[in-house]
Amino acid sequence: MVSARLNGLDKPTVWSEFGDIARETGAVSLGQGFPDWKPPDFVVAQGHAALDEGVHQYTRPAGHPPLVEVLSKRYSSHLHRKIDPLKEVAITVGASQALYLTLQALIDPGDEVLLLEPCFDLYYGQIKLAGGVVRPVPLAVDVARATWTIDLDALEKAVETGRPKLLLLNSPHNPTGTAFPLEVMTGIAAIVARHPNLLVISDEVYKYTVYAEAAEHVHFAALPGMFERTVTLSSAGKTFSITGWQAGWCVGPERLIKPIQLLLPFVQFCVSAPIQHALAKALMIADDPYEGHANYYEWLKELFRSKRKLLADGLERAGIRPMVGHGGFFLMGDTSRLLVPQKYLDERTPAAPDGVTRDWALCRWLAYEAGVIAIPTSPFFSPPNKHLAANYVRFAFCKSDDTIREACDRLEALTKHHLIEGDR
Ligand SMILES: Cc1ncc(COP(=O)(O)O)c(C=O)c1O
The missing domain is CATH 3.90.1150.10 (Aspartate Aminotransferase, domain 1)
Structure with a gap:
């Protein structure tokens, strides 16, 4: 039934x-x-303001213009290239839906997806729903140093011995808390570069929470040659303590974002317009001095x-x-x-x-x-x-x-x- x-x-x-x-x-x-x-008062205030300003009707399915505009500016700076707000950004119901739509848009039944384990458990169900097949590659754990890292040799072997269509990356990482450093990310980029049919999803929902001294967030798509191969996913939930707002997005080259934009209106006409409006404003205010910082x-x-x-x-x-x-x-x-x-x-x-x-x-x-x-x-x-x-x-x-x-x-x-x- x-x-x-x-x-x-x-x-x-x-x-x-x-x-x-x-x-x-x-x-x-x-x-x-x-x-x-x-959540911070300035974020909640923008929620109220969006409703008061009268943002109550449908907006553009691929994303409310003020929000895609702000995101394109931010990502132009993160990825060191001009991001087109209308063609290279798609707004989704949280990063969860960004992931769902990206998998639905890029995977055919039987396609392999490389997962670096342990990984966020939602990935398994979503890959299954897209008809994909999980190909796991465990992270290497160094018990004495209490660290987790990506075993680049094991990853390359998995790419070579299978026919993976996609590699799903997540940094900072759930559940280990590792922010994979530049040399590891560069190593992954070299593997991706050697395998022209491999695409990447980079889940970066925790990118503003890199707290360790000397650690930094690496935008995978900013590495040489990786923009064309990568859909970067993120959302506002973790950054602004608004996980229930469920506002997320995909950023990437037009050829990978267009299929996601095509799918969007079949799932919902648009993501909540007042939420998108409020977030666009909150993102701009977040750059101002805050509580002595x-x-x-x-x-x-x-x-x-x-x-x-x-x-x-x-x-x-x-x-x-x-x-x-x-x-x-x-x-x-x-x-x-x-x-x-x-x-x-x-x-x-x-x-x-x-x-x-x-x-x-x-x-x-x-x-x-x-x-x-x-x-x-x-x-x-x-x-x-x-x-x-x-x-x-x-x-x-x-x-x-x-x-x-x-x-x-x-x-x-x-x-x-x-x-x-x-x-x-
Ligand atoms: C690694 C990772 N990706 C995506 C998500 C989903 O984010 P959102 O709440 O924006 O759907 C989570 C939520 O816990 C997560 O840990």
Whole structure:
């Protein structure tokens, strides 16, 4: 009765399972990645102003003219070339829809998409809906240094041994928090340059949250020869603490953006016009001095730097090693010092009916016995690679300082009795 396309999409997921546990237990949540504070006043004010100004009717399907104009100016500077506001930008319902439409526009059934795992779990379902096939390439983890990086040799091998149509990049990265440095991005660009049929989607939703000293966001499409091969995706949600506004966009060469623009009016006539209008204005104001900083983005970086440190220090006290991160909303914890009680390791759950992985068991234990929600990383891997997630748990720090402190105190109270001997 229902389209075969939807087969398997109705199963319980990490989000439904840990959402239910959070409701059942009232646990403190460092789970889902949305800020638990109000957006900046200047952004909310532009929301009110857009409604007062009377922006209530349809706008252009590919994007409200004032917004595509502002974005084209910004990206002309990010990508060091003139971006055409009408032909090289498409406005979407969040980055989620930007991704959906890009995959629908570029993928034919059976086409391979390279994913660097762990990766944002939405990618799997969207690739499936487009008829694509996931070809996973695990990131290389250096346990001693607590870092994640892209194994360029493994990536090139995957490109050469398969027939991938697309490479999906994400930096700053969900879930590891890595902002891949210029030399790694340049290495990827060299691989892409050697394979003329490979296209790239660069998901850059966390680009304004690069908080680590000496780290910077690299716009992949700004690298030599990469603009013509890349659709860059982003959205306003993470930058302005307005994830519910769902305003996103695609930027790229006309040949890749045109098919996305063609699809758009079949999905919705346009993205909410007042939201687009408000965002265009907010983007301009964000460049002004803000709360003692040169602009809003500098203030934001500082905010995330301090929240990340608060969480990292607290996790350290709880015997969880904070891995190196540079940007985004998440900190990856190495939990290998923790002894997970056997009863949790033996469980089967609606989302893991064949038995749980260690990371999943550990997160259930933390939720039920410490009252803290964190997210296991196995859902960010495809089935053959889920074992690589065993020691790793994702903690969100886009939460109030009180929430982060309370969560860390609760974790410490539980884990101090469950550390592998000799470590304390
Ligand atoms: C890596 C990544 N890409 C895309 C999205 C979706 O962004 P949006 O809320 O704008 O749809 C998220 C949201 O968590 C994300 O983490």
